[in-house]
Structures are given as structure tokens and as C-alpha cells.
Amino acid sequence: MYKTSKVVFSPRVRKSPYFNSTIKYGAQAYSVYNHMYMPISYEGTIQDYKNLLNSVQLWDVGVERxxxxxxxxxxxxxxxxxxxxxxxxxxxxxxxxxxxxxxxxxxxxxxxxxxxxxxxxxxxxxxxxxxxxxxxxxxxxxxxxxxxxxVSPLQVQGPDSTKLMSKVFGDWVNDLGFYKFKQVTHQGIPMVIARMGYSRELCYELFLQDGSKGNDLWELLWEAGQEFKISAGGPNIILRLEGGILSYLADIDRSNxxxxxxxxxxxxxxxxxxxxxxxxxxxxxxNGPTKKLMGAEIHGDPIEDSNADHWPVFINGKKVGSMNAMVYSPRLDKNICYTILDIEHAKSGQEIVIAAPEKDLMATTIDLPWRERA
Amino acid sequence: MYKTSKVVFSPRVRKSPYFNSTIKYGAQAYSVYNHMYMPISYEGTIQDYKNLLNSVQLWDVGVERxxxxxxxxxxxxxxxxxxxxxxxxxxxxxxxxxxxxxxxxxxxxxxxxxxxxxxxxxxxxxxxxxxxxxxxxxxxxxxxxxxxxxVSPLQVQGPDSTKLMSKVFGDWVNDLGFYKFKQVTHQGIPMVIARMGYSRELCYELFLQDGSKGNDLWELLWEAGQEFKISAGGPNIILRLEGGILSYLADIDRSNxxxxxxxxxxxxxxxxxxxxxxxxxxxxxxNGPTKKLMGAEIHGDPIEDSNADHWPVFINGKKVGSMNAMVYSPRLDKNICYTILDIEHAKSGQEIVIAAPEKDLMATTIDLPWRERA
Structure with missing residues (x-):
């Protein structure tokens, strides 16, 4: 899915309170985010995505400082x-x-x-x-x-997340409103529990307030989640693009x-x-903006690798923007991507050419998002 | 040397202008620094170190923004x-x-x-x-x-660096003073050339001022460096510790x-x-500082792995500080490390116990550095 190399674990980059759990439960690839290791993939981007959509999944997002x-x-x-x-x-x-x-x-x-x-x-x-x-x-x-x-967040993601959360923390979770939160202490672990997260699926964010108890929190959720076939994952590019969610520095930056x-x-x-x-x-x-973020669907067979760079976008041989993130979505059965286009071309149904390093990709623009909140 | 996992290459993290050269010339492991991939190791930390000390070496330090x-x-x-x-x-x-x-x-x-x-x-x-x-x-x-x-720096490191630099850029390099720099354009590549770098060896830093020409600059140095058996490397923990050089966030942070x-x-x-x-x-x-950075030499056989965390330091069972970075130095034939100790214990010749996860390490403090500038 992603091209990779090795990353060194040195004390220059911090570990989240859940780091040992991410190793124990099989994290295979990391990125670095806010000077901290962030697990990205366990069984691969597509399998992690399927695991999440089938049940409930833990994400170490302690990097959100x-x-x-x-x-x-x-x-x-x-x-x-x-x-x-x-x-x-x-x-x-x-x-x-x-x-x-x-x-x-x-x-x-x-x-x-x-x-x-x-x-x-x-x-x-x-x-x-x-x-x-x-x-x-x-x-x-x-x-x-x-x-x-x-404070180091852990996200509980997926259709069974409410069941798991109410099983562990009590029935009040069922009534927690979207983007609302509550302060709790559970088995001596202080945290703020919010109903939100980095996907459009059912999800919760647990803002752990004692870094020494990260692996305890992970383990108690893991054990309670066995009946739901809980899995481990990380911020998932397929869910992100389907939902029109932005990743700062990947999709947008200071120039936007x-x-x-x-x-x-x-x-x-x-x-x-x-x-x-x-x-x-x-x-x-x-005056109106001069460029605009648009979705686009790339024609052809499912793409296997995500882009490691932004790629230029052309219409009739003229550069009109860039393609910033792309992935194949299994449930949409489409190659989907984000583009930022000059405003005059930023309309749905526009045919564009994405200049990938190996070959040009043909695509058609579409309004975001592909999926609304579950 | 370091414990590792995989790192994903995504557009969220930037690539330096020398990135393709680092891949081409065999970078095996990266870290992330200033939102950018930084090559750390090519043939391994010890071999990279030996290669540098035998000749001249290129370091992609484009991460220094x-x-x-x-x-x-x-x-x-x-x-x-x-x-x-x-x-x-x-x-x-x-x-x-x-x-x-x-x-x-x-x-x-x-x-x-x-x-x-x-x-x-x-x-x-x-x-x-x-x-x-x-x-x-x-x-x-x-x-x-x-x-x-x-602007993206490239460092030319090692005993033959002056020879290589004067061969490529002219005899004026021989007279360039320490921490002095000069603006030049060479083969259409604009840069600031300074006599400094992240080691105590002879070294130069080339502040490339056109990111599209990073690989060109690398290649012309590489070709000119063939007679010196030029190699590729990265910021090296052995050279750093020998020279008493600090790595921000690894050795020191905002609490210092x-x-x-x-x-x-x-x-x-x-x-x-x-x-x-x-x-x-x-x-x-x-009032004087309450703690102090000290070197220490760890007894016993050469240590193989560097620490991935800071480890606590004890004297007579009392915690007195932390050990932040350690490595085996081949030319000193010693295990050397940095500690930050409570001020009353921060004197040379102090016996300390470093509580590594596997076993305690015995060490003796010493004033920094082990090596002065070449």
C-alpha cells in the first residue's frame, strides 16, 4: 500500500503510552507525528479497514498532543x-x-x-x-x-464501538452526544471520553490523563472487546478519503x-x-478562493500503491493543480483521491489527467465526501 | 544498532532534495525530523562511521530547515x-x-x-x-x-572533505575559516558553503538554495569524490557522543x-x-544549575544496541538522573554515554548504575567531550 523503509527507534522521538501495546498487537509500520511514533498499519491498510468495519478497533493516536x-x-x-x-x-x-x-x-x-x-x-x-x-x-x-x-488519546473505532464502550464504562455512553465529552476515572485510570474520532464511523476518543497507564487502558479494552473480535489499527487512509476528512500536511498545508x-x-x-x-x-x-479541494475518481483497475508525493494535475496539457492523496476503496469499489484545482476547473464531472511518475492517470472530479457520518 | 520497524513514505512527510540520491546510494533506515525523512544509516552505524573516518562522506541533512x-x-x-x-x-x-x-x-x-x-x-x-x-x-x-x-543543507564530512571541496569549488575553500561561509553558484547551482557541520571532524555544509537541484549537487560531489572513495552516511551517534555534541530532544529538551x-x-x-x-x-x-550533563563510560563488553528510551540512573539505590544516549566507540574502544545528573553527583569519577530494561549497567562519569575538534 505504502512504499516503506526502516525507521529507527531512538529517544529523540517519543513513544506514546500505548507504544508497547502497539508492538505487542502487531503494528507493522509507523510514521512520526508531533515528535512521536504513530502506528499506521497492522495487517495492511485494506485488512485493517475491513477489520474495523466488521467490529471494533483500537487506534493509538497518542500523537495528538x-x-x-x-x-x-x-x-x-x-x-x-x-x-x-x-x-x-x-x-x-x-x-x-x-x-x-x-x-x-x-x-x-x-x-x-x-x-x-x-x-x-x-x-x-x-x-x-x-x-x-x-x-x-x-x-x-x-x-x-x-x-x-x-494527555494521550486512544480511539475506539467501528460499528461495535458503542457496545464495547458501554460495556466497559456504563450505559451513559449510549447517550453521549456527538462532539460531547465526559470526565471519568475507571479502575484508577483518569480520562476524558469524547464521542468523536478520525473517521465517519461510530467512534470514541479516550483522552488518557496518566501516561503510565496507557497499556492498562489498552488491555482492559482489548479483553472486553474479545466478544466483538476487537482488532488494532491506525488512522486509515481509505476511511479518511471516503469521508472527506483532511490530514494536515498531506492534503492541505499553510498555503491553503x-x-x-x-x-x-x-x-x-x-x-x-x-x-x-x-x-x-x-x-x-x-473575492472568492483561487483554488479548491475536490474529490476525483481515477479510472481503471484498483490502484495498489498510495502516492508518496503530490502529483501534478493537467487539463488539455495545462497544469491546473495537484493530486494529494489517493487510495482504492473496497466498499466503493473505486479509486478515490483528493485534488486541489484552480478554481475555474473545480467543478464536478471535470476530466483531469494526473501525472503519476510511471504513467498518466485519467480521472473525473466529484464533490466530497463519498460517505457521510455513520 | 538501533531497534527498528518499518516507516511509510507518505506525502504528509516531506522529502529532501537529496531523497532520491539517498535511496540510490543505499540508505537503509530513516528517522523523521522537521516533518521530513532523514536518512540515518547506510551500511550500519559503525561501518558508516568507519567509512567517514577513512575518507569523505555525504550527509543529507536537508531536514535542517x-x-x-x-x-x-x-x-x-x-x-x-x-x-x-x-x-x-x-x-x-x-x-x-x-x-x-x-x-x-x-x-x-x-x-x-x-x-x-x-x-x-x-x-x-x-x-x-x-x-x-x-x-x-x-x-x-x-x-x-x-x-x-x-534552502536544504548537505554536509561533506571527513578527513578528505577539504580535498574534495577544493577540487570541486576551488582553492578558496582551503582558506575558509571555521564557522565562516561564502555564497557561490557552481554549475548553475546556487548555495551557501560554510565550514561547519554536525561532527568534530573536518566538515563543510552546503546550503543548497534550489531544491530542484539536490540530486545534481549530490552527483557532482559523488563523481568528484570517487578518487577519495566517497561514501554516504548520516548524522552519526558515535561521532556525536565522542565530540560531546548535543541532539535536541534526544539529549536535551525544554526542561534543560x-x-x-x-x-x-x-x-x-x-x-x-x-x-x-x-x-x-x-x-x-x-544560584547555579540543579542538574548537569555529564559523560559516562559504561563498563563491560561493547554494547550492541543504542537505547530507545531514556533510562534512570541510580547511586546507592537513589535515583539521581537519567542516561539519555549511549553507544560503543570503536576508536575509543569504550562504551560512552550522556547522563543528566543531580548537581551534587555531577562530578567526574562518580560510579553510577544505569537501570537498563534488561539489566543494570555500571558506569563511571567523566567530563565531556571525549574528542576535540579535528
Whole structure:
């Protein structure tokens, strides 16, 4: 599926609290994310995907580090850091809250959890947003404390995840709303349990608050999950692309703004408060974006390897964008991919040519996503 | 040498301009550093080390990204970011310039190149210091432009490196002073050539300024290096430990300040200008550090595997610090390591016990480094 080499395990890169479990249960390939090893594949991308869709699966996503913002100005700083109107976020609720630079480009795309009146976590994708938040806070004199707490998420993914979660943690899980969370301590393990995760399937995220207990948490879920034929997996490119979910730095980066990637609904230009990038985004909103993220379906036989680079996209011999991620989806029985195209070509049904290193691939654009939330 | 698994090549992690050359010339293992694949080993850590010491070696260190600071306040911001007195840095000169947080802890340990009056590069180790610099600049209203330019270093390492460099680039290389650099264009390839690198051996760093020409640069050096039996390698843990060179996040991190790791000579508290961490470091300077980086020699047979974690260090059953990096040095014929010890035990000749997972290791502390610059 992916091209690979060897990766060395050195103390320069951190291990998640679940690392020993990922080795024990057969992780075969890793990436590095937020200075930490992230298991990507156990039985292979396709088999991991099938295992998840058949039952329930554990994902070590301890690489999602939390930026904790506390103190009198915690709400004010959090609002300044994101274009979303976070004043609408209740305590016990989470929100998808991009962090942008002053030009409106993505610095990160965390999920924010509001734990209390002036207490937030930003669960960040790959990037030291901690340094950004601390630099901004210092210079703009926000009265806050910012750190990276001992919090490491584990995701429970798949159609049987509610059954497993309620079996282990109690019936209240059945009533937990989407993007809502609850603080619990179970068998001495403190954690925040949220109903969300990095797929469109039924899923939960357990924000473990004691790194010494990662393997204990894994084992108790594993044991309880035996009746469901629980498996181990990791963030899965097939589920991601089917669901139109973004992977920061793979699909989008700092050169993109929310209007280009279907996330304009996160931008609240009407709110009174200022936020970083507001001025730049007002212009983008007025003039419209110059490029746009689109799905596309690649013709021909199932593709075996995912791309290791972005590939240029052409129409009539003219470069019009790039193809950033592709994979074969078994349940769609289609080769699906993400492209970012010049705005005049960013419409459904457009024939495009993707210049792969070996040969050109023919594809037809389509609106995202292929699958809605389960 | 290192424990390993597989790493996936995905577009989420960048490839350096030399990536194809590293594959072509046999890189066997990678790490990820600044969101980019970094080749670590070709023929194995020990053989790579021997190859380097016998001749000349190319290292793809494109992962050292540059933070470029330009504009009217470039000197002022650069000074604010580091405790070193950069006013003493001439144009065409480089300096080792840690970036600290407000508590004096290491955020990074870049080498700074002063390209012009108000034009600096910070060649950073692993971490998005770009976000830190930009956050600080915005909040404190420095009038600067900060970006990551298309600059990717390649190092030429080893006793024959001067011969190779002068053969390719001209006799002026023989006169290039330590930590001095020169802008050149060779066969249409623009670069800054500096006499420095990540070892205590003779070495040079070529800051390629056109990412499309990385493999061209590699090939022309490779061809010219045939008479010296040129080889390929990567940042080498044996050379690092022998020379007392630090690897940020492996050996030291944000919990350490310069006084703890032998870098107090970089801190200029007497300068008039303020810098981030000055207040905190003044206290450390007055009271002395509470812990200290020390070398140690581990008794017994040559150790085969490097540590993948930091291991606790004990004296008389009491935990007194940690062992952060260890390796067998063939030319010293010793097992050498870095420890960070509570200050009262941080003296040469101290017997310590390193609690490795399998068994305790006995060691004796010693002052760093084992080897001075060649």
C-alpha cells in the first residue's frame, strides 16, 4: 500500500503510552507525528479497514498532543487563535477549530475541547502549535498558562464501538452526544471520553490523563472487546478519503485557507472579536478562493500503491493543480483521491489527467465526501 | 544498532532534495525530523562511521530547515530570540545560537548564519521554531519578514572533505575559516558553503538554495569524490557522543537550560539588549544549575544496541538522573554515554548504575567531550 523503509527507534522521538501495546498487537509500520511514533498499519491498510468495519478497533493516536490553555484570558486567547466562534462552545463540548496564520493559511486543524469556563485543550495535528500559542500569548500579553499536559488519546473505532464502550464504562455512553465529552476515572485510570474520532464511523476518543497507564487502558479494552473480535489499527487512509476528512500536511498545508478546502463554515467573520487571519479571510470571502479541494475518481483497475508525493494535475496539457492523496476503496469499489484545482476547473464531472511518475492517470472530479457520518 | 520497524513514505512527510540520491546510494533506515525523512544509516552505524573516518562522506541533512528573518528589525528580533550576543556576529559568519523559552529552557539549538546587515538564517534542529519566531514577531511588533526559504543543507564530512571541496569549488575553500561561509553558484547551482557541520571532524555544509537541484549537487560531489572513495552516511551517534555534541530532544529538551548542559558560554547576561529567558537565566546563573550533563563510560563488553528510551540512573539505590544516549566507540574502544545528573553527583569519577530494561549497567562519569575538534 505504502512504499516503506526502516525507521529507527531512538529517544529523540517519543513513544506514546500505548507504544508497547502497539508492538505487542502487531503494528507493522509507523510514521512520526508531533515528535512521536504513530502506528499506521497492522495487517495492511485494506485488512485493517475491513477489520474495523466488521467490529471494533483500537487506534493509538497518542500523537495528538494537547495544548492546554488556562487562566483569565483563556477564552480570549483561544478565540484569537481560531476563526471559529468558540463563544458558542459549551463546557463539555468539542469543536473543530483551525489555527490560521495572519494570511489565513492553515497552521494546524485541531479539535478544541472546552473543559471549563477558562480551560481549553486543542488536540493538534502534526506541528508545534504549542510554540505558536505561547509566542502569541507572550507578545499580545494574554494572561494565560499554556502547556502540553500528560494527555494521550486512544480511539475506539467501528460499528461495535458503542457496545464495547458501554460495556466497559456504563450505559451513559449510549447517550453521549456527538462532539460531547465526559470526565471519568475507571479502575484508577483518569480520562476524558469524547464521542468523536478520525473517521465517519461510530467512534470514541479516550483522552488518557496518566501516561503510565496507557497499556492498562489498552488491555482492559482489548479483553472486553474479545466478544466483538476487537482488532488494532491506525488512522486509515481509505476511511479518511471516503469521508472527506483532511490530514494536515498531506492534503492541505499553510498555503491553503478554509475557503479553498470546504471549511468556510468554520469561519465567523461576523463575530465582534478579532482573530488571527480575519482581515485576510475577509478578502478571500469577498473575492472568492483561487483554488479548491475536490474529490476525483481515477479510472481503471484498483490502484495498489498510495502516492508518496503530490502529483501534478493537467487539463488539455495545462497544469491546473495537484493530486494529494489517493487510495482504492473496497466498499466503493473505486479509486478515490483528493485534488486541489484552480478554481475555474473545480467543478464536478471535470476530466483531469494526473501525472503519476510511471504513467498518466485519467480521472473525473466529484464533490466530497463519498460517505457521510455513520 | 538501533531497534527498528518499518516507516511509510507518505506525502504528509516531506522529502529532501537529496531523497532520491539517498535511496540510490543505499540508505537503509530513516528517522523523521522537521516533518521530513532523514536518512540515518547506510551500511550500519559503525561501518558508516568507519567509512567517514577513512575518507569523505555525504550527509543529507536537508531536514535542517532555515528560518529566514529579514527586514528593519531582523537584528533586533534575532537578538531577542537568543541569549547569545549576536551583535558580535559578522556578515559571513555563523554562530551556535540556542532559542530559549521565558524560563530559559531550550526550544531549539540552531546555528545562525548572518547573511547581511538585517538578514539571518537560523538552521534549526527538530521543532517548528518558525511558528515561535512568527508568533513572537507578531505580538512584539517587530518589523520583519519571516519565512522558510528553499534552502536544504548537505554536509561533506571527513578527513578528505577539504580535498574534495577544493577540487570541486576551488582553492578558496582551503582558506575558509571555521564557522565562516561564502555564497557561490557552481554549475548553475546556487548555495551557501560554510565550514561547519554536525561532527568534530573536518566538515563543510552546503546550503543548497534550489531544491530542484539536490540530486545534481549530490552527483557532482559523488563523481568528484570517487578518487577519495566517497561514501554516504548520516548524522552519526558515535561521532556525536565522542565530540560531546548535543541532539535536541534526544539529549536535551525544554526542561534543560544552557547552564545545565555546558552551554553557559553562549549566554551573555551583560549585554544591554533583552532576550527571551534573560530574567530566568540570571537566577540560574546566581544560584547555579540543579542538574548537569555529564559523560559516562559504561563498563563491560561493547554494547550492541543504542537505547530507545531514556533510562534512570541510580547511586546507592537513589535515583539521581537519567542516561539519555549511549553507544560503543570503536576508536575509543569504550562504551560512552550522556547522563543528566543531580548537581551534587555531577562530578567526574562518580560510579553510577544505569537501570537498563534488561539489566543494570555500571558506569563511571567523566567530563565531556571525549574528542576535540579535528
Amino acid at each position: 494537547q495544548i492546554q490553555i488556562k487562566g483569565p484570558d483563556a477564552e480570549a486567547l483561544s478565540q484569537f487563535l481560531t476563526p471559529r466562534n468558540i463563544k458558542k462552545c459549551a463546557i463539555g463540548q468539542a469543536m473543530y477549530t483551525p489555527l490560521l496564520d495572519f494570511e489565513g493559511g492553515f497552521l494546524n486543524d485541531p479539535v478544541m475541547l472546552r473543559l471549563d469556563e477558562n480551560h481549553y485543550w486543542f488536540s493538534v495535528s502534526d506541528g508545534d502549535s504549542l510554540l505558536w500559542a505561547q509566542g502569541i500569548a507572550a507578545g499580545y500579553k494574554f494572561d494565560v498558562e499554556i502547556d502540553e499536559p500528560d 485557507n478554509p475557503y479553498e478546502v470546504g471549511l468556510d463554515w468554520l469561519v465567523d467573520l461576523e463575530q465582534e472579536d478579532d482573530f488571527i487571519g480575519k482581515e485576510a479571510l475577509r478578502l478571500v470571502c469577498q | 532555515q528560518i529566514q528573518i529579514k527586514g528593519p528589525d531582523a537584528e533586533a528580533l534575532s537578538q531577542f530570540l537568543t541569549p547569545r550576543n549576536i551583535k558580535k556576529c559578522a556578515i559571513g559568519q555563523a554562530m551556535y545560537t540556542p532559542l530559549l523559552d521565558f524560563e530559559g529552557g531550550f526550544l531549539n539549538d540552531p546555528v545562525m548564519l548572518r547573511l547581511d546587515e538585517n538578514h539571518y538564517w537560523f538552521s534549526v534542529s527538530d521543532g517548528d521554531s518558525l511558528l515561535w519566531a512568527q508568533g513572537i514577531a507578531a505580538g512584539y511588533k517587530f518589523d520583519v519578514e519571516i519565512d522558510e526559504p528553499d 537550560n544552557p547552564y545545565e548542559v555546558g552551554l553557559d558560554w553562549l549566554v551573555d547576561l551583560e549585554q544591554e539588549d533583552d532576550f527571551i529567558g534573560k530574567e530566568a537565566l540570571r537566577l540560574v546563573c546566581q
